[in-house]
Amino acid sequence: MKKILIVIFTITLLVGCKKFEELNTNPKLATEVPAKFLVSSAQKNLVDVMTSSNVNTNIFRLWTQQWTQTTYFDESRYDLITRGIAANFWGVLYRDVLRDLAAAKDAVKKDALITDESVRASQIATIEVMEVYTWHVLVNTFGNVPYTKALDINNPTPAYDDAQAIYTDLFKRLDAAVTALKAGGASFSSGDLIYDGNNASWVKFASTLQMRMALCIADADGATAKTKFEAAVADAFTSSADNATFNYLVSPPNTNPIWVDLVQSGRKDFIASQTLVQMLDSLNDPRLPLYITKNASGNYTGGVNGTGNSYKNNSKPSTTITAPDASSTLISYTDVEFMLAEGAARGWAVTGTAADHYNAGVTESILEWGGTAADAATYLAQSTVDYSSAGSGASWKEKIGNQKWLALYNHGFDSWTEWRRLDFPVLNAVSGLTLADIPTRFTYPINEQTINSKNYGSASSTIGGDKLTTKLFWDKN
Secondary structure, three states: OHHHHHHHHHHHHHHHHHHHHHHOOOOOOOOOOOHHHHHHHHHHHHHHHHHOOOOOOOOHHHHOOOEEEOOOOOHHHOOOOOOOHHHHHHHHHHHHHHHHHHHHHHHHHHOOOOOOHHHHHHHHHHHHHHHHHHHHHHHHHHOOEEOOOOOOOOOOOOOEEOHHHHHHHHHHHHHHHHHHHHHOOOOOOOOOOOOOOOHHHHHHHHHHHHHHHHHHOOOOOHHHHHHHHHHHHOOOOOOHHHOOEEOOOOOOOOOOHHHHHHHHOOOOOEEEEHHHHHHHHHOOOOOHHHHEOOOOOOOOOOEOOOOOOOOOOOOOEOHHHHOOOOOEEOOOHHHHHHHHHHHHHOOOOOOOOHHHHHHHHHHHHHHHOOOOHHHHHHHHOOOOOOOOOOOOOOOHHHHHHHHHHHHOOOOHHHHHHHHHHHOOOOOOOOOOOOOOOOOOOOOOOHHHHHHOHHHHHHHHHHHOOOOOOOOOOOOOO
């Protein structure tokens, strides 16, 4: 009898628990997130972190001496540790971008409402291109990173992949994505905040990204770089209408992060670097008043890198980039013209000369910032800027590198990458430090050292040491 009562009690308890769970389950609450929302989230998180001026994640403007700091200047002195910057940047890209994109891809694959397989293929290809962009940023920041074993929630200690091998795979993924996008049906009807599901635009972005990645490896694997670059040119951007632009809104929470960092927060941490101001001024560059403001005395002045500076007595970032709805661009047509200039200078199959594309890149940059064609023509006519005479005996790397650095104002990460590749302009490291040069990579996050210590140790040893000055595989000069 006692056994029967226990069985009855157990069944009653289980039934009661089940009913209790049903009462606490919201039948209207989604259990799966649609792919379009994951894509939107990933895109915003990606553009935010690449655009941000927050010293906890994005300090590239400081390292490339576009900006410098006033009161707190640890980051200008190459300090990644105090704020855990490497871990924060790593975390956003892995957790908030790649994880969302992977989940979006899974959602597309399982979506029973997609009845046209060409649409499914296009959506997956679009996500692939965004993933490749994000992976190339990670590799260009750290070197070897977890890749093939990454993003597995059941594997918190993934092995690191060789950076050059990752690049090889990324090229394959881009090729496959472009093929799918050209053959596929309509992509995302909503959720794509950059190109609104336009396959042709994503083909152009993927091809332009391939050009950028090819140039990255040009000094490490010239044959592959040439092949990949030349194959991508025909489908790359052909005007500023193709730019990969993310449009922020005038009201929070979808405002430009620079406005959030500098205006909404009321902070006075950043001013123009004297390196930037002096170069713009010495070249009579028409972008000087477009890039920065005058100081309290009505002059353009920049602060010293790596030390305290007066906010009042120095120029600040212009309202063009501090407006709440200022847009942000991942890759632009200006970039393409400078890439074509480099391709021509390297002797690759490019229509037009290095000078032609150099001039076009400079002109496009000036127009992009609100200048005129006449401004550009006057600027380019100067002997210090003209491609044939700029820098007596200067190499093409110096000519293109200097002007590309100026054109990449407010694109700190890309500016840092180009400086590492081309070694121009000549930037002097902050004096008085044990670090002899500007960092060429981020060190790995500290939590990788503690949680994933075995794989961290192997990766560090393979790349030549987990140091700020360790050069990535493509940085040969």
